Amino acid sequence: MSWTDERVELLKKMWSEGQSxxxxxxxxxxxxxxxxxxxxxxxxxxxxxGAEPAAAEPAAAxxxxxxxxxxxxxxxxxAPEPEPATAAAAAAPAPETKSAAPxxxxxxxxxxxxLPPQPSANEISPxxxxxxxxxxxxxxxxxxxxxxxxxxxxxxxxxxxxxxWFCGLPVQQGKPYCxxxxxxxxxxMSSRRDRRR
DNA sequence: CCCTGATTCGC
DNA sequence: GCGAATCAGG
Numbered sequence: 120m121s122w123t124d125e126r127v128e129l130l131k132k133m134w135s136e137g138q139s140x141x142x143x144x145x146x147x148x149x150x151x152x153x154x155x156x157x158x159x160x161x162x163x164x165x166x167x168x169g170a171e172p173a174a175a176e177p178a179a180a181x182x183x184x185x186x187x188x189x190x191x192x193x194x195x196x197x198a199p200e201p202e203p204a205t206a207a208a209a210a211a212p213a214p215e216t217k218s219a220a221p222x223x224x225x226x227x228x229x230x231x232x233x234l235p236p237q238p239s240a241n242e243i244s245p246x247x248x249x250x251x252x253x254x255x256x257x258x259x260x261x262x263x264x265x266x267x268x269x270x271x272x273x274x275x276x277x278x279x280x281x282x283x284w285f286c287g288l289p290v291q292q293g294k295p296y297c298x299x300x301x302x303x304x305x306x307x308m309s310s311r312r313d314r315r316r
Numbered sequence: 317c318c319c320t321g322a323t324t325c326g327c
Numbered sequence: 328g329c330g331a332a333t334c335a336g337g
Contacts, residue, residue, distance in 0.1 A: 122328085139320065154330050156321060161328070165322080264337070267318055 120149030122158060134159055247302040254299040259287030271297035273304070 120126070126147055133143045140159070141152040159165055255275060261284060266272055271286035272295045288297035296304050 141319080151330070152321090153332080157323095157328090157330050160322075265318085269318075 261287035273300035
Protein backbone atom coordinates (compact mmCIF):
# COMPACT_ATOMS: atom_id res chain seq x y z
CA MET A 120 0.00 0.00 0.00
CA SER A 121 1.16 3.48 -0.66
CA TRP A 122 0.16 6.86 0.56
CA THR A 123 -2.32 7.91 -2.00
CA ASP A 124 -4.06 11.20 -1.69
CA GLU A 125 -7.13 9.56 -0.35
CA ARG A 126 -5.27 7.65 2.28
CA VAL A 127 -3.38 10.71 3.33
CA GLU A 128 -6.60 12.60 3.60
CA LEU A 129 -8.12 10.01 5.81
CA LEU A 130 -4.98 9.97 7.85
CA LYS A 131 -5.08 13.70 8.33
CA LYS A 132 -8.71 13.65 9.18
CA MET A 133 -8.50 10.91 11.71
CA TRP A 134 -5.36 12.25 13.25
CA SER A 135 -6.89 15.63 13.75
CA GLU A 136 -9.88 13.97 15.25
CA GLY A 137 -7.67 12.53 17.86
CA GLN A 138 -7.75 8.97 16.68
CA SER A 139 -4.77 6.93 17.74
CA UNK A 140 -2.19 5.82 15.25
CA UNK A 141 -3.22 2.23 15.64
CA UNK A 142 -6.84 3.02 15.02
CA UNK A 143 -5.93 4.91 11.92
CA UNK A 144 -3.77 2.07 10.78
CA UNK A 145 -6.64 -0.35 11.21
CA UNK A 146 -8.95 1.88 9.30
CA UNK A 147 -6.54 2.37 6.46
CA UNK A 148 -5.49 -1.19 6.35
CA UNK A 149 -2.25 -2.38 4.90
CA UNK A 150 -0.19 -0.29 7.21
CA UNK A 151 0.98 -0.53 10.75
CA UNK A 152 0.65 2.10 13.37
CA UNK A 153 4.34 2.74 12.94
CA UNK A 154 3.77 3.58 9.34
CA UNK A 155 1.04 5.93 10.35
CA UNK A 156 3.15 7.62 12.93
CA UNK A 157 6.01 7.91 10.54
CA UNK A 158 3.78 9.48 7.97
CA UNK A 159 2.28 11.82 10.48
CA UNK A 160 5.70 13.09 11.32
CA UNK A 161 6.74 13.45 7.74
CA UNK A 162 3.64 15.42 7.12
CA UNK A 163 4.56 17.53 10.04
CA UNK A 164 1.43 17.07 12.00
CA UNK A 165 2.86 15.47 15.02
CA UNK A 166 1.43 18.26 17.01
CA UNK A 167 -2.25 17.61 17.00
CA UNK A 168 -3.00 21.26 17.00
CA GLY A 169 -6.01 21.19 14.96
CA ALA A 170 -8.88 20.81 17.14
CA GLU A 171 -8.40 18.90 20.25
CA PRO A 172 -7.35 20.83 23.29
CA ALA A 173 -3.99 19.84 24.54
CA ALA A 174 -5.65 17.95 27.31
CA ALA A 175 -6.44 15.23 24.92
CA GLU A 176 -3.78 12.78 25.85
CA PRO A 177 -3.53 12.10 29.51
CA ALA A 178 -2.03 8.74 29.15
CA ALA A 179 -0.11 9.13 26.00
CA ALA A 180 1.26 12.41 26.90
CA UNK A 181 4.57 13.04 25.47
CA UNK A 182 7.66 13.76 26.88
CA UNK A 183 10.04 15.95 25.26
CA UNK A 184 9.86 16.63 21.61
CA UNK A 185 6.36 17.92 21.77
CA UNK A 186 7.15 21.42 22.67
CA UNK A 187 4.41 23.16 24.46
CA UNK A 188 3.82 25.47 21.63
CA UNK A 189 1.84 28.24 23.18
CA UNK A 190 -1.03 28.79 20.92
CA UNK A 191 -1.80 32.22 19.78
CA UNK A 192 -4.45 33.64 21.99
CA UNK A 193 -6.08 34.77 18.84
CA UNK A 194 -6.70 31.17 18.10
CA UNK A 195 -9.48 30.11 20.35
CA UNK A 196 -10.48 27.32 18.11
CA UNK A 197 -11.46 24.64 20.48
CA ALA A 198 -13.33 23.41 17.52
CA PRO A 199 -16.27 21.75 19.12
CA GLU A 200 -15.53 18.25 18.16
CA PRO A 201 -18.71 16.33 17.99
CA GLU A 202 -17.14 13.52 19.79
CA PRO A 203 -19.88 11.21 20.86
CA ALA A 204 -17.48 8.57 21.69
CA THR A 205 -16.63 8.30 25.29
CA ALA A 206 -16.24 5.42 27.55
CA ALA A 207 -19.53 6.40 28.99
CA ALA A 208 -21.14 6.23 25.65
CA ALA A 209 -19.62 2.91 25.00
CA ALA A 210 -20.81 1.74 28.32
CA ALA A 211 -24.36 2.63 27.71
CA PRO A 212 -26.65 -0.14 26.75
CA ALA A 213 -26.84 1.17 23.30
CA PRO A 214 -28.65 -0.57 20.55
CA GLU A 215 -25.46 -1.92 19.27
CA THR A 216 -22.89 0.14 17.55
CA LYS A 217 -20.76 -0.91 14.71
CA SER A 218 -17.46 -0.03 16.16
CA ALA A 219 -16.42 -0.31 19.68
CA ALA A 220 -13.33 1.64 19.16
CA PRO A 221 -14.35 5.17 19.78
CA UNK A 222 -12.86 6.30 22.99
CA UNK A 223 -10.23 8.86 22.38
CA UNK A 224 -7.98 8.74 25.30
CA UNK A 225 -8.56 12.01 26.86
CA UNK A 226 -11.82 13.10 27.99
CA UNK A 227 -13.40 10.10 29.31
CA UNK A 228 -15.99 9.17 31.72
CA UNK A 229 -16.98 12.05 33.87
CA UNK A 230 -17.41 9.99 36.91
CA UNK A 231 -20.67 10.65 38.42
CA UNK A 232 -23.04 10.97 35.64
CA UNK A 233 -24.40 9.13 32.82
CA LEU A 234 -22.80 5.93 33.59
CA PRO A 235 -24.93 3.06 33.03
CA PRO A 236 -26.91 0.43 33.47
CA GLN A 237 -26.20 -1.46 36.52
CA PRO A 238 -27.96 -4.70 36.29
CA SER A 239 -31.03 -3.54 37.97
CA ALA A 240 -33.48 -6.28 38.55
CA ASN A 241 -35.15 -5.44 35.36
CA GLU A 242 -36.31 -7.97 32.97
CA ILE A 243 -33.01 -9.58 32.33
CA SER A 244 -32.77 -13.25 32.31
CA PRO A 245 -31.82 -14.66 35.69
CA UNK A 246 -29.11 -16.64 34.04
CA UNK A 247 -27.50 -13.53 32.70
CA UNK A 248 -27.69 -11.80 36.03
CA UNK A 249 -26.28 -14.77 37.80
CA UNK A 250 -23.49 -14.85 35.32
CA UNK A 251 -22.74 -11.23 35.97
CA UNK A 252 -22.55 -11.50 39.71
CA UNK A 253 -20.37 -14.48 39.26
CA UNK A 254 -18.08 -12.66 36.93
CA UNK A 255 -17.71 -9.78 39.31
CA UNK A 256 -15.77 -12.04 41.55
CA UNK A 257 -13.23 -12.78 38.93
CA UNK A 258 -13.28 -9.34 37.40
CA UNK A 259 -10.01 -7.60 37.04
CA UNK A 260 -11.29 -4.48 38.68
CA UNK A 261 -9.53 -2.06 36.45
CA UNK A 262 -9.34 1.64 36.90
CA UNK A 263 -10.38 4.05 34.23
CA UNK A 264 -6.90 4.44 32.89
CA UNK A 265 -6.40 0.77 32.60
CA UNK A 266 -9.25 0.25 30.23
CA UNK A 267 -8.52 -0.57 26.66
CA UNK A 268 -10.49 -1.63 23.69
CA UNK A 269 -10.09 -5.16 24.80
CA UNK A 270 -11.15 -4.84 28.36
CA UNK A 271 -14.71 -5.00 29.52
CA UNK A 272 -15.92 -1.53 30.33
CA UNK A 273 -18.72 -2.56 32.57
CA UNK A 274 -18.71 -0.30 35.60
CA UNK A 275 -19.32 -1.69 39.01
CA UNK A 276 -20.19 0.31 42.02
CA UNK A 277 -20.70 3.97 42.62
CA UNK A 278 -18.33 6.23 40.75
CA UNK A 279 -18.33 8.50 43.75
CA UNK A 280 -16.96 5.77 45.89
CA UNK A 281 -13.74 3.94 46.31
CA UNK A 282 -15.69 0.89 45.52
CA UNK A 283 -15.80 1.70 41.87
CA TRP A 284 -14.13 -0.25 39.14
CA PHE A 285 -14.52 -1.67 35.71
CA CYS A 286 -14.87 -5.32 34.98
CA GLY A 287 -11.80 -5.49 32.81
CA LEU A 288 -12.16 -9.02 31.56
CA PRO A 289 -11.52 -9.70 27.91
CA VAL A 290 -14.23 -8.20 25.76
CA GLN A 291 -16.23 -10.07 23.26
CA GLN A 292 -15.08 -9.36 19.76
CA GLY A 293 -16.28 -5.97 18.74
CA LYS A 294 -18.18 -5.31 21.91
CA PRO A 295 -17.24 -3.09 24.78
CA TYR A 296 -18.04 -5.74 27.33
CA CYS A 297 -17.06 -9.22 28.27
CA UNK A 298 -19.39 -12.02 27.50
CA UNK A 299 -21.27 -11.87 30.74
CA UNK A 300 -21.85 -8.16 30.56
CA UNK A 301 -22.74 -8.21 26.93
CA UNK A 302 -25.46 -10.50 28.05
CA UNK A 303 -27.09 -7.89 30.17
CA UNK A 304 -26.14 -4.89 28.12
CA UNK A 305 -27.35 -5.97 24.77
CA UNK A 306 -30.60 -7.66 25.16
CA UNK A 307 -32.13 -9.57 22.35
CA MET A 308 -35.04 -7.25 22.75
CA SER A 309 -37.28 -9.93 23.75
CA SER A 310 -37.88 -10.33 27.41
CA ARG A 311 -40.24 -7.44 27.37
CA ARG A 312 -43.42 -9.37 26.96
CA ASP A 313 -46.31 -7.08 27.24
CA ARG A 314 -46.09 -5.25 30.43
CA ARG A 315 -49.59 -4.11 30.92
CA ARG A 316 -49.32 -0.98 32.90
C1' DC B 317 0.44 -6.99 29.68
C1' DC B 318 -2.02 -3.66 27.25
C1' DC B 319 -1.43 0.67 24.82
C1' DT B 320 0.45 5.54 23.32
C1' DG B 321 3.45 8.49 20.32
C1' DA B 322 8.62 9.59 19.10
C1' DT B 323 12.92 8.49 16.96
C1' DT B 324 16.23 6.22 14.46
C1' DC B 325 18.09 4.46 10.41
C1' DG B 326 18.56 0.97 6.62
C1' DC B 327 16.24 0.51 2.55
C1' DG C 328 9.82 8.78 1.40
C1' DC C 329 8.95 4.69 3.92
C1' DG C 330 8.24 1.95 8.07
C1' DA C 331 10.25 -1.79 11.40
C1' DA C 332 12.65 -1.63 15.36
C1' DT C 333 13.33 0.55 19.22
C1' DC C 334 12.59 3.73 22.82
C1' DA C 335 10.03 6.19 26.48
C1' DG C 336 6.03 6.49 29.01
C1' DG C 337 1.06 5.44 31.09
